Amino acid sequence: MSLCDPRVRIPLSTPFLLLASDSIFWRLCPKPTFHTPSGASDVSVFDTMERSVLQEKILSGEIDADCLLPDLYDWVQCHYYNLFANLDTGEHRACPVCRRGNAAYALRQSFKKAMLAKIIKKSTISKETPSGIFSHLFFLTLTIDHKAMSRDEANRFITSKGKGISRFFARLEKALVGGYSKVIVKESTTSGYPAVHIILHVDTPLKIKWHEKSHSYRPDPSDPYTRSVLSKLRDLNDWNSRSPMWGVGFVDIYGFTQDRLQMKGYANPINYIAKYISKSLDLDGIPDIGKFSKVSELPEKYRTKVWTVLNNLIWNSQTWVISKSFREDLKKIEEKIEKLKSNWMWVQTVSVRNPLLYEWMNWSIEDLPPEIRDNLILTGYRRKSERVIP
Numbered sequence: 001m002s003l004c005d006p007r008v009r010i011p012l013s014t015p016f017l018l019l020a021s022d023s024i025f026w027r028l029c030p031k032p033t034f035h036t037p038s039g040a041s042d043v044s045v046f047d048t049m050e051r052s053v054l055q056e057k058i059l060s061g062e063i064d065a066d067c068l069l070p071d072l073y074d075w076v077q078c079h080y081y082n083l084f085a086n087l088d089t090g091e092h093r094a095c096p097v098c099r100r101g102n103a104a105y106a107l108r109q110s111f112k113k114a115m116l117a118k119i120i121k122k123s124t125i126s127k128e129t130p131s132g133i134f135s136h137l138f139f140l141t142l143t144i145d146h147k148a149m150s151r152d153e154a155n156r157f158i159t160s161k162g163k164g165i166s167r168f169f170a171r172l173e174k175a176l177v178g179g180y181s182k183v184i185v186k187e188s189t190t191s192g193y194p195a196v197h198i199i200l201h202v203d204t205p206l207k208i209k210w211h212e213k214s215h216s217y218r219p220d221p222s223d224p225y226t227r228s229v230l231s232k233l234r235d236l237n238d239w240n241s242r243s244p245m246w247g248v249g250f251v252d253i254y255g256f257t258q259d260r261l262q263m264k265g266y267a268n269p270i271n272y273i274a275k276y277i278s279k280s281l282d283l284d285g286i287p288d289i290g291k292f293s294k295v296s297e298l299p300e301k302y303r304t305k306v307w308t309v310l311n312n313l314i315w316n317s318q319t320w321v322i323s324k325s326f327r328e329d330l331k332k333i334e335e336k337i338e339k340l341k342s343n344w345m346w347v348q349t350v351s352v353r354n355p356l357l358y359e360w361m362n363w364s365i366e367d368l369p370p371e372i373r374d375n376l377i378l379t380g381y382r383r384k385s386e387r388v389i390p
Contacts, residue, residue, distance in 0.1 A: 044075050046313045054314060058152050065152060065192065065314060066294045072310050073289065076102055079352040083360050084344045094361050097349060100309050100319070109319065113274040116183060119326060120270060123201055126208075126257040132220065134205035135255040139269045140233075142168065142196040143189075144249035145242060151192045155311045157248065158186060158194050164248065165196060165321075171245045175232045177225065178203030184321035185273040188307035190300055197273040206230075208255035217255035 045054050045068070057063040080097035096104035126135040142165075144154040157164040165184065173180075183199040207223035210216075221227040221236060233251045235241045243251040254263070266272040286292075286302050295306050312319065350357045 044078070045071050046075050051314070051316055055156070058314065059156065064294075065310065066296050068310060068314070069292060069295050069298070069306070072306065072313070075099070075313070080349055081352065081357050082349050083347045083357070085347050087343045087345055092360055092362075093344070094357055100313055109274065112320065113270055116322075116326065117268050117270040120199070120201070120268065121261070125261070126255075127205065132207050132209065132223070133217075133257060134223075135208045135217065135257060136201055136203070136205045137256045137269075138200045138202070138206070138219075139254040139256070139263060139272075140198040140200060141252045142198070142243075142246055142249065143252075144193055146191075146193065148242075148248040154193050154248075155188075155315050155317075158196055159315050159317055168246055171232070175229050175245070176202055176204065181323045181325045182321070183270070183273075183323070183326060185319070186308075186312065186317050187273070188304060188311050190303040190307070192295065192303075192307045192311065194311065199269050199273065206255070208257075214254075217257060217260070219253060219255060 044050070054063065058065050076099075079102065080099065081094040082097055084093045084095065085091070086093075096102065098105040098108050120137070123136070125137045126133055128134075144157070148154075149157065156162045160166070169182070180203065181201040185197045187195045187197060189195055204225070206226040206229060207220040208217040209220040209222075211218040219226050219230045221230050227236075230236065230253075232245045233243055233253060235244060242249060245251070254269075256269070261268040263269040263272040266275070286298065289298075292298055295303055295310065298306060311317070347360075348356070350360075
């Protein structure tokens with residue numbers, strides 16, 4: 001993969017002058033001594049250049065998203081690495097590229113999840129008054145009525161192009177007194193339809209009461225302001241009908257107190273909504289996955305995880321949608337981490353199938369995976385005992 005390849009993602013922090021310097025780049029990144037057979041390609045239907053075409057074919061019915069399980073498996077199994085050189089010490093490193101569904105992506109999301117959980121815990125969550133408990137923190141789940149639109153239309157609807165979520169928040173903003181902060185995570189159900197999870201922190205609290213049946217706090221419509229907001233989220237005369245504000249489906253809403261942040265067995269709502277994002281899509285853990293050609297053929301317990309990653313890839317959905325106030329708090333934490341980094345320079349992004357990775361790390365031919373080693377055309381290979389970079 002070359003610097004001109006559109007699939008190469010250059011970190012914004014990389015100094016442009018260093019990348020632009022041929023003398024520096026080629027001194028750090030020598031010409032490989034072996035290469036893959038001609039015609040070999042790592043292009044996937046999920047790559048950026050192909051995604052808009054894929055979306056059109058899915059919406060037209062030419063391609064069934066359910067049949068993309070083999071492509072998803074190939075995507076997760078094709079690992080990429082960022083090659084780095086330390087400008088102070090000359091050390092080389094190869095770090096896995098974060099791609100939806102792989103372990104590096106999962107690790108990165110778990111860090112963000114932990115930071116968000118700390119921010120929420122530090123915020124004002126609830127207060128007790130003579131008239132009852134009022135909460136600033138709520139958890140909403142938006143789902144879509146299958147009669148309203150197809151699975152693929154529903155997944156497009158919740159993207160920035162579909163504008164479904166942005167319209168929902170435009171209506172919510174009019175209903176609320178004061179501002180709000182939000183964290184959104186898009187999950188899929190076992191049917192492939194989306195479920196949009198929202199953590200909402202409102203400036204003006206809503207009254208809540210304990211609901212024994214669901215074993216959770218729910219908004220209490222006995223308070224006039226709470227009733228005004230809740231009546232726009234739910235039809236108070238028919239709780240099973242579509243949400244007036246969401247329009248295309250249903251809204252479920254939970255409240256929290258300072259002492260009770262648990263959510264369906266998880267320590268806090270951030271952990272709950274991140275349960276499929278902060279875990280790697282471990283396809284190897286699915287028994288006999290090679291026998292399945294469709295997501296719907298998988299055992300039901302695996303479908304939510306697989307559909308979540310697959311739909312986010314197809315529709316290029318953001319994993320997290322985080323409002324400005326939460327982003328500013330995250331940025332402060334990330335800046336502290338950034339100060340701990342040393343002087344490393346990004347050099348190139350390569351596939352695990354690219355021999356340059358093994359040259360860069362000075363690994364021997366025996367270190368290559370068998371399927372890669374057997375397909376490489378070797379030309380003047382250097383033994384492990386020999387230095388590749390002078």
